[in-house]
Amino acid sequence: MPWRDWIRTVEVEPSIYGADFARLGEQLEDLLRAECRVFHFDVGDGHFVDPITMGPIVLQSISPLIHGYGGVIDVHLMVDNPTKHFRAVAEAGGDSVTFHVEAVADVAATIRAAREQELQVGVAFNPETAPDHAAAVAGAADIVLCMGIHPGYSGQPFLEETFDRVEELRGLLPDETPIQVDGGVGPGNIRELRNRGATLFVAASAIFGREDLPRSYRRLVQDLT
Numbered sequence: 001m002p003w004r005d006w007i008r009t010v011e012v013e014p015s016i017y018g019a020d021f022a023r024l025g026e027q028l029e030d031l032l033r034a035e036c037r038v039f040h041f042d043v044g045d046g047h048f049v050d051p052i053t054m055g056p057i058v059l060q061s062i063s064p065l066i067h068g069y070g071g072v073i074d075v076h077l078m079v080d081n082p083t084k085h086f087r088a089v090a091e092a093g094g095d096s097v098t099f100h101v102e103a104v105a106d107v108a109a110t111i112r113a114a115r116e117q118e119l120q121v122g123v124a125f126n127p128e129t130a131p132d133h134a135a136a137v138a139g140a141a142d143i144v145l146c147m148g149i150h151p152g153y154s155g156q157p158f159l160e161e162t163f164d165r166v167e168e169l170r171g172l173l174p175d176e177t178p179i180q181v182d183g184g185v186g187p188g189n190i191r192e193l194r195n196r197g198a199t200l201f202v203a204a205s206a207i208f209g210r211e212d213l214p215r216s217y218r219r220l221v222q223d224l225t
């Protein structure tokens with residue numbers, strides 16, 4: 001699968017933030033062998049969100065493995081001033097970059113800056129932000145990310161209002177713009193999120209929090225079919 005096509009498919013994306021970092025390569029390889037090809041990589045700066053998570057140094061260590069299987073890495077920047085990190089993300093092997101509407105003054109200019117680094121671009125918005133605001137500014141983005149939790153930590157409960165937010169967003173965005181959901185996604189809600197119009201599903205605890213990673217991944221994929 002050429003990496004440019006991943007946003008056009010229905011995908012479950014393991015969120016690496018939930019991994020056991022002492023066994024990171026091994027866990028990624030288990031998922032790659034289970035045919036998983038799209039991985040989500042969370043960068044938190046301790047300002048836009050409370051925790052400091054991981055950054056380009058970790059990305060650089062894992063991108064050859066993922067690219068070696070033909071996979072892609074979707075980088076979610078939960079940071080202030082996202083633009084200043086685009087080049088480092090691209091150089092470390094990120095394939096797409098998603099920034100938050102709440103973190104920038106000019107969404108269109110930020111999208112252009114990501115494209116200058118030959119990255120695909122996502123625009124994310126928090127639970128406090130109205131879907132119509134996100135849809136109005138997302139414009140030329142490749143994907144729009146609707147948070148299912150307050151960004152920052154894995155393992156938080158899913159916010160039920162996300163179903164309606166996804167449905168509202170679907171009605172506002174052009175058909176060709178996929179909706180991604182991140183936070184609290186699992187077997188109990190993935191199908192309903194799909195029914196409401198999302199096609200890209202990020203999951204940390206529902207995959208890495210289980211004993212058998214490939215099985216948890218496959219189960220979420222099956223829930224969608």
Ligand code: DX5
Pocket residue numbers: 015017018040042076078149150151152153154155156182183184185202203204205206
């Ligand atoms: C945190 C991150 C999410 C997180 C999801 O806000 O953006 O990607 O890893 O974790 P779960 O699936 O456990 O809610």
Ligand code: ZN
Pocket residue numbers: 015040041042076182202
């Ligand atoms: Zn994320």
